[in-house]
Amino acid sequence: MGSSGSKLEKALGDQFPEGERYFGLENFGNTCYCNSVLQALYFCVPFRDQLLDHASRTKVSGDADDNLLTCLSELFTQINSQKKKTGVIAPKRFIQRVKKQNELFRSYMHQDAHEFLNFLLNELVDILEREATASSKPTSGQVHPDKLANGTANGTANGNHHHSVVTWVHKIFQGTLTNETRCLRCETITARDETFLDLSLDIEQNSSITSCLRNFSSTETLNAEDKFFCDKCCSLQEAQKRMKIKSPPRILALHLKRFKYIEQLGRYKKLSYRVVFPLELKLCNTTDDAPGSEAEYSLFAVVVHVGSGPNHGHYVSLVKSHNHWLFFDDENVEIIDESVVQTFFGSTQEYSNNTDHGYILFYESLEQKH
Amino acid sequence: MAAPNSQSPSVRTHFKTPEGRYKLSHEKTHPTSLLHYSHGKTITQVTLAHLKDKPLQTPSTSSSSSSTGGVGARFSAARLLGTGNGSRGLVFGGGNGFSGRLTGGAKSTTVSTGGAGVSNGPLASSYDGEGTFLIFNVGDAIFVSDCNSQDKDPIKCLHFGNANPICHTYDPDAKDGHDLLIGLTSGDVYTASLRQQLQDPGKKLIGAMHYNKDGAINSSRCTSVAWVPHSDGLFVVSHADGNLYIYDKNKDGSGDVPFPPVKDLAQFSVAHARSSKSNPIARWHICQGSINEIAFSPNGMYLAAVGRDGYLRVFEYAKEQLTCGSKSYFGALLCCAWSPDGKYVLTGGEDDLVQVWSMEDQRVVAWGEGHNSWVSAVAFDPYWVAPPSGESGESVTYRFGSVGQDTQLLLWDLAMDEVVVPLRRLGGTLSGSPAFREPGAQSARWESVQPVGILHPAPVRKEVPKLAPIMAHRVHAEPLSSLIFTKESILTACHEGHVKIWDRPGVQGCSPARNSDSADVSSKEKLQPAKSGLSQFKQ
Ligand SMILES: [Zn+2]
Numbered sequence: 001m002g003s004s005g006s007k008l009e010k011a012l013g014d015q016f017p018e019g020e021r022y023f024g025l026e027n028f029g030n031t032c033y034c035n036s037v038l039q040a041l042y043f044c045v046p047f048r049d050q051l052l053d054h055a056s057r058t059k060v061s062g063d064a065d066d067n068l069l070t071c072l073s074e075l076f077t078q079i080n081s082q083k084k085k086t087g088v089i090a091p092k093r094f095i096q097r098v099k100k101q102n103e104l105f106r107s108y109m110h111q112d113a114h115e116f117l118n119f120l121l122n123e124l125v126d127i128l129e130r131e132a133t134a135s136s137k138p139t140s141g142q143v144h145p146d147k148l149a150n151g152t153a154n155g156t157a158n159g160n161h162h163h164s165v166v167t168w169v170h171k172i173f174q175g176t177l178t179n180e181t182r183c184l185r186c187e188t189i190t191a192r193d194e195t196f197l198d199l200s201l202d203i204e205q206n207s208s209i210t211s212c213l214r215n216f217s218s219t220e221t222l223n224a225e226d227k228f229f230c231d232k233c234c235s236l237q238e239a240q241k242r243m244k245i246k247s248p249p250r251i252l253a254l255h256l257k258r259f260k261y262i263e264q265l266g267r268y269k270k271l272s273y274r275v276v277f278p279l280e281l282k283l284c285n286t287t288d289d290a291p292g293s294e295a296e297y298s299l300f301a302v303v304v305h306v307g308s309g310p311n312h313g314h315y316v317s318l319v320k321s322h323n324h325w326l327f328f329d330d331e332n333v334e335i336i337d338e339s340v341v342q343t344f345f346g347s348t349q350e351y352s353n354n355t356d357h358g359y360i361l362f363y364e365s366l367e368q369k370h
Numbered sequence: 371m372a373a374p375n376s377q378s379p380s381v382r383t384h385f386k387t388p389e390g391r392y393k394l395s396h397e398k399t400h401p402t403s404l405l406h407y408s409h410g411k412t413i414t415q416v417t418l419a420h421l422k423d424k425p426l427q428t429p430s431t432s433s434s435s436s437s438t439g440g441v442g443a444r445f446s447a448a449r450l451l452g453t454g455n456g457s458r459g460l461v462f463g464g465g466n467g468f469s470g471r472l473t474g475g476a477k478s479t480t481v482s483t484g485g486a487g488v489s490n491g492p493l494a495s496s497y498d499g500e501g502t503f504l505i506f507n508v509g510d511a512i513f514v515s516d517c518n519s520q521d522k523d524p525i526k527c528l529h530f531g532n533a534n535p536i537c538h539t540y541d542p543d544a545k546d547g548h549d550l551l552i553g554l555t556s557g558d559v560y561t562a563s564l565r566q567q568l569q570d571p572g573k574k575l576i577g578a579m580h581y582n583k584d585g586a587i588n589s590s591r592c593t594s595v596a597w598v599p600h601s602d603g604l605f606v607v608s609h610a611d612g613n614l615y616i617y618d619k620n621k622d623g624s625g626d627v628p629f630p631p632v633k634d635l636a637q638f639s640v641a642h643a644r645s646s647k648s649n650p651i652a653r654w655h656i657c658q659g660s661i662n663e664i665a666f667s668p669n670g671m672y673l674a675a676v677g678r679d680g681y682l683r684v685f686e687y688a689k690e691q692l693t694c695g696s697k698s699y700f701g702a703l704l705c706c707a708w709s710p711d712g713k714y715v716l717t718g719g720e721d722d723l724v725q726v727w728s729m730e731d732q733r734v735v736a737w738g739e740g741h742n743s744w745v746s747a748v749a750f751d752p753y754w755v756a757p758p759s760g761e762s763g764e765s766v767t768y769r770f771g772s773v774g775q776d777t778q779l780l781l782w783d784l785a786m787d788e789v790v791v792p793l794r795r796l797g798g799t800l801s802g803s804p805a806f807r808e809p810g811a812q813s814a815r816w817e818s819v820q821p822v823g824i825l826h827p828a829p830v831r832k833e834v835p836k837l838a839p840i841m842a843h844r845v846h847a848e849p850l851s852s853l854i855f856t857k858e859s860i861l862t863a864c865h866e867g868h869v870k871i872w873d874r875p876g877v878q879g880c881s882p883a884r885n886s887d888s889a890d891v892s893s894k895e896k897l898q899p900a901k902s903g904l905s906q907f908k909q
Contacts, residue, residue: 210722211742278701278720
């Protein structure tokens with residue numbers, strides 16, 4: 001157990017970052033989808049900090065309401081407080097909680113890492129929103145200042161109005177898209193904003209993530225069956241629609257849609273396309289007046305799908321911590337060179353020996369004003 | 371023009387530009403059976419080499435006559451595979467019409483000799499005339515193809531064994547015959563005579579000088595190599611750790627005395643060899659992370675370097691000083707190239723953009739938007755003749771090309787009055803008075819230069835004039851890695867080592883280099899002194 005750990009310690013030598021822990025996660029039978037996402041999130045520093053903070057607060061208040069949030073913060077605390085610098089941890093309680101919460105993840109089938117990320121973040125948001133509304137009457141003396149305008153939150157309190165509370169999950173992952181529709185008859189532009197915690201991008205062979213983002217925001221014409229109801233014209237009209245980023249998130253999570261439903265086959269197929277992603281990125285698809293539209297992002301984690309099909313395979317993750325890149329494969333942790341990241345771009349041919357493909361990319365904004 | 375990223379596997383064999391139709395003439399590739407992929411895949415780079423008519427005095431293959439072998443730089447053993455091969459070459463030699471092939475017989479011998487003793491086949495031994503050759507690397511090998519032949523297969527294959535050759539260049543004016551310069555993944559560097567390789571039937575580099583042996587001075591990957599123009603034997607090798615070294619091929623020098631450690635990795639610094647006999651003679655620490663490509667300005671005055679940190683840096687070579695430069699929009703820069711007049715530097719990189727840096731304005735004057743992935747090679751078309759302009763006569767138009775990992779070749783026209791003049795607002799012509807320059811733009815006159823070493827930050831998206839390509843064409847099925855303009859054609863190459871030759875409009879036949887003694891300017895050969903008066907441009 002400790003052997004791989006000590007190897008990693010040796011590799012890092014005196015460069016081992018102060019206070020950092022690199023622990024593999026035990027696999028409980030096809031739980032690599034979970035492990036790979038957990039590692040990416042553990043090394044998402046603002047996210048980890050919030051969870052460690054949450055754990056220390058619930059400990060003080062003795063409030064041991066068992067939910068996904070407490071299980072995750074316990075797990076992160078457990079990793080963070082290990083005496084050893086490296087090793088393996090069994091995320092047993094957390095996995096049990098995930099399976100209890102969602103029957104989708106109960107089976108031993110291969111699961112989708114992106115679905116899991118989605119489920120986890122939304123679950124955390126729900127718990128935090130419930131906590132925030134419940135704690136309008138201060139419970140533990142210190143209410144976490146993550147609540148937007150108390151008044152409005154209270155006003156719509158009955159649990160059915162989401163997004164009235166801005167949780168720290170929102171502050172970390174949430175961005176805003178603006179959906180602009182221009183009626184081709186009266187030229188009126190209707191803008192509708194929507195928030196996102198990650199962006200799911202269609203991919204093309206031999207393209208870049210920049211190109212995928214550009215396509216995501218390219219102008220689409222609504223016509224024929226798909227006309228737009230213009231409020232001004234009071235009728236269905238042809239229109240042009242495009243979706244741009246109005247407010248870039250602090251942590252940009254990009255999901256590459258590698259699993260595509262092929263109608264002729266009646267099943268999902270994995271797209272092994274080569275999609276290059278740079279270590280630094282700027283968003284090319286923001287609105288002109290978006291604050292932070294020139295903000296630079298830095299890649300810090302990649303969830304990688306290994307395998308040629310959608311229903312089987314394996315997940316691993318690449319993580320950047322203190323300027324070192326690490327490779328997490330369930331129990332195993334290895335240090336890798338930065339240049340190894342590019343071996344996970346995908347393949348230029350459909351049938352290739354290389355089946356390790358970047359699936360979810362995590363970029364962190366280098367601008368501090370969030 | 372839009373740049374569609376077609377999913378269709380078919381690649382059309384022609385493309386149209388305002389001046390006419392470019393047609394696929396022929397392709398060059400390599401027999402995969404001869405490759406040893408034991409060291410992982412490499413990206414193919416292409417060098418165009420023009421051997422002159424006059425046979426140069428080539429060093430003999432026998433080590434006894436090699437007096438140039440030095441202490442640190444030793445000759446790599448010319449391991450001939452037995453005299454049988456040699457005489458076979460002679461037997462078939464002399465027939466110019468017979469172009470040696472690697473396949474066929476070679477394949478069958480592979481089996482009998484266990485792959486180790488594959489003959490290069492019946493090589494024509496009379497490579498003492500003129501000829502134009504394509505040099506490209508795949509896996510652990512360097513292949514040489516005859517440009518004047520329609521034959522798909524190379525005439526020569528050189529295996530390196532322990533490491534992969536990944537960058538190379540050629541100096542047509544080399545005095546002592548060592549015109550070929552090769553850098554390896556291990557950091558090792560070789561110089562050798564191309565003609566000598568062609569005349570030898572073996573599969574190993576022969577008569578070569580070996581530098582940085584086993585990475586003794588720097589064990590990181592070589593990333594780019596360049597002969598210093600007009601220097602008679604100086605060359606520069608850049609490495610993946612942000613250092614570049616200047617070597618003198620005329621020096622025996624030992625590499626026993628390495629350079630002191632770089633003190634500040636974030637700063638540009640130059641260290642000279644302590645002994646005048648040492649080789650390399652100098653180390654420049656350029657940046658943190660890899661240097662990805664270097665290129666000399668045509669007159670040899672400036673050296674451009676691009677790298678992992680996203681910066682283009684331009685140095686005054688003789689003064690060892692950082693002159694100017696700027697950052698990509700984001701991500702690493704992967705390639706750079708000079709305009710034939712030395713006024714502009716193209717860069718391409720991970721932001722999918724082609725940037726045009728003006729040496730006079732000291733700023734990015736245009737962004738080429740059109741690639742759907744990273745830009746892997748850029749080059750000006752030195753043979754482009756601008757169509758006659760209107761009344762002013764001052765509209766200077768440049769043609770350049772770029773290839774990307776999106777498998778596309780893009781061609782661009784840069785009209786100076788469209789791009790540069792609006793930027794200056796009042797400036798007028800290219801040599802306009804510095805008094806009218808915008809704040810922030812540096813003076814064009816080198817005499818009144820700014821403080822040394824100004825690097826501009828990444829431009830703001832809204833503020834850079836955008837260019838659209840005049841042509842976008844998917845030229846290969848795989849990501850592209852190399853682009854060369856010749857007088858008759860455009861050469862493109864993909865990662866996997868396939869080279870395509872696209873004839874220019876009006877060019878008939880298929881010899882891209884027929885009798886042309888013109889400068890073969892390539893993205894990998896910017897170091898060549900331009901021969902047609904281009905080097906006489908004032909700087
Ligand atoms: Zn309308």
